[in-house]
Amino acid sequence: MSVDRSRRIYLSPPHMGGSEQKFVKQAFESNFIAPLGPQVNGFEEDFSKISGYAHCAALTSGTAAMHLALRILGVGKGDVVIASDLTFIGSVSPVTFLDAEPVFIDADRKSWNMDPDLLAEAVESCIAEGRKPKAVIPTDLYGQCADYDRILEVLEPHSIPLVIDAAESVGSTYKDRFAGKGAFAAVYSFNGNKIITSSGGGMLASDDEEVISKARWLSQQAREPKPYYEHNEIGYNYRMSNVVAAIGRGQLEVLEDRVHRKREIFDYYEAKLGNVSGLSFMPEADYGKCNRWLTVMQINSEAFGATPEQIRLALEEENIESRPVWNPMHRQPVFSNCRVFGGGVGEDLFEHGLCLPSGTALTEEDLDHIVSTILNCGK
Template identity: 75%
Template sequence: MPANKNNRIYLSPPHMGGNEQEYVRQAFESNFIAPLGPMVNGFEHDFSKLTGFAHCAALSSGTAALHIALRLLGVETGDVVIASSLTFIGSVSPITFLGAEPVFIDCDYKSWNMDPDLLAEAVDHYISQGRKPKAVIPTDLYGQCADYDRILEILEPHGIPMVVDAAESVGATYKGRHAGKGALMAAYSFNGNKIITTSGGGLLASDDEDMISRARWLSQQAKEPKPYYEHEEIGYNYRMSNLVAAVGRGQVEVIPERVKRKREIFDYYEQELGSIAGVSFMPEADYGQCNRWLTVMLIDAEEFGASPDEIRIALENENIESRPVWQPMHKQPIFKNNTVFGGKVSEDLFKRGLCLPSGTAMSAEELDRIIELIKRCGR
């Protein structure tokens, strides 16, 4: 039977693995409903095992994880923090929470991630001004790791820490290491549309035990170890709840299956559409394996016969969700006065890019329907 047009096809909806309800049941039976509890501890342990990081703090969001990471590094008013321009604002807004100045680096066409050559230029520029950057935050875009080793080659001689925004790259690898591994700290997101989800939530990981211990403390309002509530510093209400962590434990178990399916979906889109004039897809860098969180297509409107937005509208008219590539941070009105190194590559990807439905529970029939609709948009 033909697919029902009324059944909306979402960009990347949650996909439960089967054991989430059992973990949630255990949480209910133990009466650990409020934040903290054995599921939080278990989820942190599971994620340490997955990533290879020695220590993890489960938090309320990936944005919270980056906020605490920058707080741990002593970022404050007037500091420079360098970040990817082609990213979601949650990668960058924590810089502003602490009064620091975000400086943006364009991406390269090889990986769509932070361009190391432009990063080197930016680091030299600010050091020559006596304003050594307090941190660098490369984003792993659409599930592809940034070139960590090349970035570290630039940063380590100056003692500048790297905090990876791995919100989109759970399950991806860089030179055989899990996404984020190799950074001083890495932040992950489990928002509803990520490759695995806890409905909301995030996590901060590091091999530095003291940092993660302090992150946990800050995430629980920075309460001093006394029988009453005493505070010498300002903290946050950023801890993950036991119920949310229970969902996460079930999701971690199916990460290999989710990555496999995401990559199959990407390969099928590329197989069916990649030979059409004016159509290309996000490349995979030679140093790792992308989790293909979202399949991203590039359209040359003149060659193909339709623009990315015309395709998006045509899909939406058939109750199918798609989305433009992230608008670069240096083009956001709120950051119009911030410095950017480069900018043309991310602007081009934003102009030509379209994120296609990539849900791992999507049927073959739904996938074929999307592909056929895209083909019809062309000449």
């Protein structure tokens, strides 16, 4: 097989569907190029229909959406916010923007997401200290929903709000509900590497109209409704631009196709590598359907004959991008003083995990090349 090594195979690059240009053309023709405009309104309405959430605010990033959700909940200095340990820092950094303290919860083996039993332990511990958590943020890891209902069983007796980080799970389902549905609010991302992208941007969704109205106001510098500029609160420049929203609207039209293709890619890797000694893949929890944003492989180095890092470097030699699993938050120097409940599962997944190229435009030739490169690393 002849392989063009000059063409880089990326981990999860954008994949345009074609209709994005139609919406962008409308944005240019209307001359709404700056933030706000008909495409932003349209993107919010389109996402509301798909997600089942009554109200949505299109913002500059998922991190901005999380910041606004926590700000609206009144999170402040000295408060405790519980979050997933195995996640990307953008899920957690907004807690620190508000001078609050993150407390981390390890993953379970079933889903690689927040362990509800450890969450219950953490909630009871914080309440015993007189510091009832102001919010809980589970991350839907690599497109797989956390066990929302079990988490809500822990939180509802204490009236603790749930804010779901669904940045990686757009298009996934939990018990036939759209990823993130059922929380006080959910946060989504359309970054360039996500299953669909607007080049950047995020969405805050809620069934509470007041929450989204306040998020929109705060995202536009919290300007008072007067003919001149007056501000009683500090706000942010977090509103999505009309052009970015136009791209997002086109991408939403191909979301179902992208989920289907991501799952096909996962199935291909699993069929070719899943029976190889020392190799296994992220499980799918029985309560939902994972969008398989990234295919994640676990490597038993002794059984396979190579470490995750050796495989990563071998793929890099072939101009193929791969990446370790998220390094848990409690291992990050910036969070070295934060509490963690558990930690061993996330550490193990990080030590043995590798994210494989999962772009929806990958060809069978590309996949064969990736698979053969991995197999050549083994015994």
